Amino acid sequence: MSDKENLPKIQALIVGFSIIELVAKSPQPLKFNDIHHHTKITKSNLHKYLHTLTSLGVLYRDQESGHYSGGPALIDYGMATVNSENILEKVGPFLEEINILSKETTLLAVWTHDGPTIIHMIHSRAGLNLGGQVGTVLPIHSAGGKLFGALLNGPLLDEWIAGETEHLSAEEKATLQTDFEEIQKNGIAFASEALAPSISSTAIPIFNHDSRMLGAIIIVGFQGTVPASLEEELSVQLLKKSEEISSLFGFSK
Template identity: 35%
Template sequence: MEKKSRDTIQSLRIGMSILDVLAQEKRPLKITEIQEKTTITKSNLYKYINTLIQDDWIYRDSNTGLYYLGSKLIKYGMTAMGNQDILAMITPYLRSISEHTKNSALFSVPTYNGPVIAKINRSNQILNIGAEIGTLLPPNSSSGKIFYLFADSQKSKKWRVNYASSIIQDTEEIQRIRKEKIAFARAPLIAEASSVSIPIMDYSMELIGIITVAGFSSDIPRTIDDPLSRYLQQMQAEISMEF
């Protein structure tokens, strides 16, 4: 005998079917393609999609009209992955960097809303760096600077518009970060803490993640000549080679 479905919400299942289609196709889709694959009526489909966009489950490129999976799914997916894929590869490095610098090491991933923390290796310091998994890092942080200069332009376009007034403007600093592949920021989240970040690139020089060291401002390097900065540059090259 067929088991009857009970205590379910049909509208939720319909909304999830839109996410399933975007995930299965593994490419951005037009609204007409989503409608064709889900068979949801156009009027209802717009309502579902607008809701999903509002809560960052889906991202819409305003220029092309294409729909992508949103940053919230990336956040949840990276959290659920735990020790798999890229997090499995990056975790030993985070641990080594945290132990070497005696500060917390964070790994964030680029999303359409900016860099989102996916993994943290905390130091033994008492300082709470003010960040948890899923935190969206601000544009004035060292991670934000790396994201601005190295993230794919399509992925960072919306973020650039939203944070135009907060994005780094110093031409000399921009050139230095591009050349040295390291960025510094003083007190980006709380007054006592500062950070330094490095981009992790793949074989095609696409940004796949950002490693950030955060801690008391007195313990975080401010210049490229600091021994810890040189160490992080070496780690940047070594880790990027893994991808």
């Protein structure tokens, strides 16, 4: 047994956190009797705990029903934790897995004021650099660019799309919009010859707990070496990876 396990624990904190965990994980607000039933805490002590937790904003008590749910402070703590997390630190091992799985250049891109930007890359097994470099801003016709265009929202995105499509014909804009709709439906993007001649790319999103897109994982290779359709086995595997990675940031369907 380690020294840490031998250290004394504050029982009141353990009890308090058991209440918080119960309420936070419940799919609906809980009544006092529900909490009492699950925790087995005496009613007199439970009243004290609930009063303290609601006064701190960790729990919220509806004045009409008397039911308890997560409070604003609990939500703020969760948001602060998510926002402070280093996306690369969490996603890095998955990038390596996808690089081994696809044998192609693998990129991680996030949104910046300039547009979707590469922040990390792992070269292909052949050592070829087909996807730009760290700091490269992806064009809208790339798989990563289309993914952000389809799944992100906000005035900065609108400005970026307007700039990227300024010189496109009406037909090209319509095709791009169709691509956006397919991405929104399927959760994966495909592109060819957007980064360079004969080069294709495939991109999957990373979402957080409120379904906001945090970034994109992109594989880049010569045409025929990366997926070009939803039905391909690697596309199926990438979609599973998208869900697995997003779950680390609190996302669930």
